[in-house]
Amino acid sequence: MSDLLHAFVLPQLGVRGAAVRLEAGYREVLSHQPYGAFVGRWLGEALAAASLLVTGIKFNGRLSLQLQGGEALHLLYVECTSDGDLRGIARTAEADFDWSRGFAAAASGAVLAITLEPYLKSERYQGIVALSGDSLAETLEGYFEQSEQLPTRLLLAGDGERACGLLLQRLPSEGGTHNQIDPDAWNRVLHLLNTVQPDELLTTPSAELIHRLFHDQQRLEADPVPLHVRCRCTREKVADVLRRIGQDEAAAAAEQLGHAEIVCEFCGKTYQFDAIEIAQLFRPEPPVEAPDRPQ
Ligand SMILES: [Zn+2]
Structure with a gap:
C-alpha cells in the first residue's frame, strides 16, 4: 500500500511532523486531464501539501488549498479530508508558456487560499497568502510564519509517478513545556531536514525516511492513514x-x-x-x- 500519511511527534524536540507518499492516487488525479510535466509536478506537490496539513487540524472536516489567478497557472486546487479523501485539479492558460521558467513565473500574480471546513459547523476558516519564493512549499511556510506564528518547514516533490512530502512544525509552547526543550532543538531539526534531497524524498518510503532522520529521538507515531482519491461530485x-x-x-x-x-x-x-x-x-x-x- 503506497498512499499513506504518517504523523508523528518528537516530544523531546517540541516538534510535530508528517510524511506522505502518494503513488496510485497521484497517477489517478493526473489521468483525468492532459497535464504537462511541470503542472503535473506542482499538482503532486499540492496534493502532498494538503495531506500533510490535514494532520494539523483538530476536527473532522476538509482542508483545501486554492492557488488562483496565476499568469499561466490559472488554478491549482486540491483538497484532503480528515478521512483521507483527496482530489485535485489544475487549469492553465491556453497560450504557449515556457513552463521551465518555474513555479513563481507560472503562478505570478496568484494568491493562495487555505480553507478549513469542519463537517459539523457551518462556519469555515480561510487564510489568504501571497506567493513567496519559487515554490508552493515556501509560500506555505510564509503563511505559517505570518498567521500562525508556528515555525514550519515543508519539503514537497512530485515527478508524475510519485508525490511525496515531509512537514516539520514547532509545537506551540503549552504550560511552559518548551522550558525543558533545548533552545537549539529546532535548528537541529532544520539541519536534519536540509540533508534530504528531492530524489531521496521521492524514493524513500516515509517510515524509513522518518527513521533515518530521527532514529536517535523519542518518537510518538500515529497509525498511518490510507489516502484515497475520492470525488464529491453527484x-x-x-x-x-x-x-x-x-x-x-x-x-x-x-x-x-x-x-x-x-x-x-x-x-x-x-x-x-x-x-x-x-x-x-x-x-x-x-x-x-x-x-x-x-x-
Ligand atoms: Zn467527480
Whole structure:
C-alpha cells in the first residue's frame, strides 16, 4: 500500500511532523486531464501539501488549498479530508508558456487560499497568502510564519509517478513545556531536514525516511492513514450546473447530441441528461401551499 500519511511527534524536540507518499492516487488525479510535466509536478506537490496539513487540524472536516489567478497557472486546487479523501485539479492558460521558467513565473500574480471546513459547523476558516519564493512549499511556510506564528518547514516533490512530502512544525509552547526543550532543538531539526534531497524524498518510503532522520529521538507515531482519491461530485450537483448554464443551452446540446453531457473536471466521470430530463430540471417548482391558519 503506497498512499499513506504518517504523523508523528518528537516530544523531546517540541516538534510535530508528517510524511506522505502518494503513488496510485497521484497517477489517478493526473489521468483525468492532459497535464504537462511541470503542472503535473506542482499538482503532486499540492496534493502532498494538503495531506500533510490535514494532520494539523483538530476536527473532522476538509482542508483545501486554492492557488488562483496565476499568469499561466490559472488554478491549482486540491483538497484532503480528515478521512483521507483527496482530489485535485489544475487549469492553465491556453497560450504557449515556457513552463521551465518555474513555479513563481507560472503562478505570478496568484494568491493562495487555505480553507478549513469542519463537517459539523457551518462556519469555515480561510487564510489568504501571497506567493513567496519559487515554490508552493515556501509560500506555505510564509503563511505559517505570518498567521500562525508556528515555525514550519515543508519539503514537497512530485515527478508524475510519485508525490511525496515531509512537514516539520514547532509545537506551540503549552504550560511552559518548551522550558525543558533545548533552545537549539529546532535548528537541529532544520539541519536534519536540509540533508534530504528531492530524489531521496521521492524514493524513500516515509517510515524509513522518518527513521533515518530521527532514529536517535523519542518518537510518538500515529497509525498511518490510507489516502484515497475520492470525488464529491453527484448527479444532483451536476444538475445544478446545468441549471446555471440555462435551459436554452442545455436543450440545444441535448438536441445536437441526443443528450447534454457534463464531465466532472476532478474525476472524469461523465453525466448525461436527455431532453426529457433537461425539461424536468427547468420545470418550475410547484407553489408551496400556505398552511391553514388556526381559526
Ligand atoms: Zn467527480
